[in-house]
Amino acid sequence: MRLLGDNPVALTVxxxxxxxxxxxxxxxVVMVPLYNVLxxxxxxxxxxxxxxxxxxxxQIDESREVTIQFIATNSDGMPWEFxxxxxxxxxxxxxxxDTVFLxxxxxxxxxxxxxxxxxxxxxxxxxxxxxxxxxxNNQPLGGMESTEMPLQxxxxxxxxxxxxxxxxxxxxxxxxEMALDAVASR
Amino acid sequence: MGDHHHGPAKGLSRWLFATxxxxxxxxxxxxxxxxxxxxxxxAMIIRAELFQPGMQLIRPEFFNQMxxxxxxxxxxxxxxxxxxxxxxxxxxxxxxxxxxALPRMNNWSFWILPPAFLLLLATMFMEGGGxxxxxxxxxxxxTTYAPPSVTFFIFGVHILGLSSIMGSIxxxxxxxxxxxxxxxxxxxxxxxxTWFITxxxxxxxxxxxxxxxxxxxxxxxxxxxxxxxxxxxxxxxFQHVFWFFxxxxxxxxxxxxxxxxxxxxxxxxxxxxFGYDSMVYATASIAFLSFIVWAHHMYTVGMPIAGELFFxxxxxxxxVPTGVKVFNWITTMWxxxxxxxxPMLFCIGFVVLFTIGGFTGxxxxxxxxxxxxxxxxxVVAHFHYVMVAGAVFSMTAAVYYxxxxxxxxxxxxxxGKTHFxxxxxxxxxxxxxxxxxxxxxxxxxxxDYALQFADFNMISSIGAFIYGASQILFLYNVIATIxxxxxxxxxxxxxxxEGLEWTVPTPAPFHTFSTPPxxx
Numbered sequence: 001m002r003l004l005g006d007n008p009v010a011l012t013v014x015x016x017x018x019x020x021x022x023x024x025x026x027x028x029v030v031m032v033p034l035y036n037v038l039x040x041x042x043x044x045x046x047x048x049x050x051x052x053x054x055x056x057x058x059q060i061d062e063s064r065e066v067t068i069q070f071i072a073t074n075s076d077g078m079p080w081e082f083x084x085x086x087x088x089x090x091x092x093x094x095x096x097x098d099t100v101f102l103x104x105x106x107x108x109x110x111x112x113x114x115x116x117x118x119x120x121x122x123x124x125x126x127x128x129x130x131x132x133x134x135x136x137n138n139q140p141l142g143g144m145e146s147t148e149m150p151l152q153x154x155x156x157x158x159x160x161x162x163x164x165x166x167x168x169x170x171x172x173x174x175x176x177e178m179a180l181d182a183v184a185s186r
Numbered sequence: 187m188g189d190h191h192h193g194p195a196k197g198l199s200r201w202l203f204a205t206x207x208x209x210x211x212x213x214x215x216x217x218x219x220x221x222x223x224x225x226x227x228x229a230m231i232i233r234a235e236l237f238q239p240g241m242q243l244i245r246p247e248f249f250n251q252m253x254x255x256x257x258x259x260x261x262x263x264x265x266x267x268x269x270x271x272x273x274x275x276x277x278x279x280x281x282x283x284x285x286x287a288l289p290r291m292n293n294w295s296f297w298i299l300p301p302a303f304l305l306l307l308a309t310m311f312m313e314g315g316g317x318x319x320x321x322x323x324x325x326x327x328x329t330t331y332a333p334p335s336v337t338f339f340i341f342g343v344h345i346l347g348l349s350s351i352m353g354s355i356x357x358x359x360x361x362x363x364x365x366x367x368x369x370x371x372x373x374x375x376x377x378x379x380t381w382f383i384t385x386x387x388x389x390x391x392x393x394x395x396x397x398x399x400x401x402x403x404x405x406x407x408x409x410x411x412x413x414x415x416x417x418x419x420x421x422x423x424f425q426h427v428f429w430f431f432x433x434x435x436x437x438x439x440x441x442x443x444x445x446x447x448x449x450x451x452x453x454x455x456x457x458x459x460f461g462y463d464s465m466v467y468a469t470a471s472i473a474f475l476s477f478i479v480w481a482h483h484m485y486t487v488g489m490p491i492a493g494e495l496f497f498x499x500x501x502x503x504x505x506v507p508t509g510v511k512v513f514n515w516i517t518t519m520w521x522x523x524x525x526x527x528x529p530m531l532f533c534i535g536f537v538v539l540f541t542i543g544g545f546t547g548x549x550x551x552x553x554x555x556x557x558x559x560x561x562x563x564x565v566v567a568h569f570h571y572v573m574v575a576g577a578v579f580s581m582t583a584a585v586y587y588x589x590x591x592x593x594x595x596x597x598x599x600x601x602g603k604t605h606f607x608x609x610x611x612x613x614x615x616x617x618x619x620x621x622x623x624x625x626x627x628x629x630x631x632x633x634d635y636a637l638q639f640a641d642f643n644m645i646s647s648i649g650a651f652i653y654g655a656s657q658i659l660f661l662y663n664v665i666a667t668i669x670x671x672x673x674x675x676x677x678x679x680x681x682x683x684e685g686l687e688w689t690v691p692t693p694a695p696f697h698t699f700s701t702p703p704x705x706x
Binding site for chain 2: 008009012013016017019020021023024026027028032035039042044073116118122123169171173
């Protein structure tokens with residue numbers, strides 16, 4: 001058998017096949033993370049920070065009110081009852097607000113869930129600060145139990161004036177198996 | 187195997203185990219024509235439904251399947267394989283090579299295509315119907331809300347992507363390694379040049395398409411959330427990945443068409459191509475620019491203003507190399523001893539109509555006005571001017587131009603010219619009014635529309651039936667030529683034609699250039 005280098009056609013094919021592999025991986029290892037980094041930096045796709053926000057200057061803007069709408073949904077196959085106690089709040093930018101979401105596990109077994117937030121309009125995401133959120137941690141819940149999950153947030157004073165309504169959506173995912181695996185591997 | 191030449195095998199095995207570039211090229215061409223008729227039949231169903239406002243013939247869900255399948259079949263089943271077939275036939279003959287560099291892979295890259303399209307077409311008979319999310323298959327329409335058959339669609343796209351990648355690797359390997367002595371890069375015919383660059387585009391972006399559908403597959407079956415905002419992903423990411431493939435894809439379709447036109451116009455103007463070097467550089471520039479303009483398909487998703495401006499200016503920049511090409515074609519014809527045989531008519535039709543499509547493309551490139559035109563029939567009119575009057579007209583011209591060489595028989599010129607004029611009129615009657623309904627606000631991909639669009643839609647439908655019928659004439663002419671055309675034996679079928687493919691006997695023998703020619 002000849003070496004690859006002896007055969008110019010085989011060499012060309014090997015190089016081109018490498019390009020194909022590189023471009024396929026490029027989608028997963030470059031495009032997706034790069035997109036997330038860019039969106040994060042520019043604050044454009046409605047993802048809020050997963051970190052606790054430390055309020056710096058507290059100055060309540062009494063001149064305007066912003067309507068906050070809450071939406072709770074379950075991902076496919078998630079059996080929990082999951083809903084906000086209030087579907088709508090009117091808040092002043094800068095003020096600290098509290099609300100509570102309810103969750104109930106209707107199955108007789110222990111489960112762990114994780115809520116993923118999303119803000120609409122996307123432009124509002126960087127002005128929506130959560131000082132306390134059940135989405136920062138996962139939510140273990142015993143069989144047939146229910147719980148109240150607190151959310152504390154501040155709408156930034158710098159929120160553009162044309163945004164009058166912000167929708168905060170949570171989707172609840174069943175991560176029981178992932179959580180069990182993590183425990184088992186520890 | 188001895189030194190003696192051997193002819194083709196007999197019967198079915200000639201085609202099933204074909205490794206000859208001419209046989210494989212022929213199979214590609216027939217396959218793509220069959221797909222062209224299938225996709226065309228779907229278009230006829232669409233136009234029949236849109237003949238009058240209101241729901242007349244089919245249900246909206248089926249209408250959505252028709253628009254989706256029409257787009258997928260035409261792009262991946264008709265236009266792309268047609269040009270691959272042409273590349274198989276012509277590239278070895280144009281560069282003085284005995285065959286493609288990888289004949290067995292060539293066989294495989296053709297034979298996985300029919301199963302891919304059978305799979306795609308079979309989805310229409312499955313529960314929930316076939317893909318109904320548009321040929322761009324935006325998530326979440328193609329993930330969360332897709333019919334169960336979407337998995338077969340994904341597998342089909344994987345297979346046809348593999349076929350395109352193998353075909354392109356073969357073309358690059360052939361062009362780089364099998365050129366006859368003296369055939370330097372800057373002496374290669376433009377059809378070879380444009381395909382060489384197209385093959386690189388395909389190798390770069392078909393894996394991206396494969397990545398996009400793989401992510402869809404994972405979202406649907408393996409619990410990931412690449413495109414689901416609910417799980418921390420983003421549906422807009424899908425559009426970025428898709429168009430990062432999709433924009434180079436439109437140049438993959440049109441660059442070989444540029445190559446064909448650059449071969450045919452000099453032959454019938456009886457002058458060498460004006461500005462050969464600038465044609466090569468313009469092709470390369472278009473290929474490069476195609477990678478940095480993808481987001482002009484998605485101005486309305488909510489990009490930062492800097493993004494809108496970047497993609498707008500970059501898109502407008504493409505008009506420069508494209509303008510160079512149109513200028514060169516016109517200058518080639520200028521004061522040439524022109525005759526107007528069928529291939530030339532289709533090429534002139536190409537230059538005129540492609541330029542109109544280019545201008546509407548410029549209108550669409552302007553971000554602020556695109557907010558008005560986005561997803562309207564104006565877009566439909568634009569891309570049919572470049573896809574049909576661009577790619578399909580040039581492909582038709584290529585068949586008329588080289589068919590006498592391939593089979594050693596002359597087609598019926600009167601029938602060819604009739605085909606051109608019916609096509610040209612039918613095409614314009616179909617798509618020109620779509621500019622008006624689009625600007626007036628008719629959205630694309632809808633089975634029913636507001637009453638004020640009724641007249642133009644009826645005109646459009648009548649044009650579509652005329653255009654569709656003219657393709658039957660084309661099919662008849664080709665078959666009649668092969669079966670009982672007037673035999674010819676001149677090596678040069680057209681007196682103005684230049685190039686190595688015209689130095690071999692007519693009809694082109696099974697094996698050509700077993701000993702390489704010397705190119706001066």
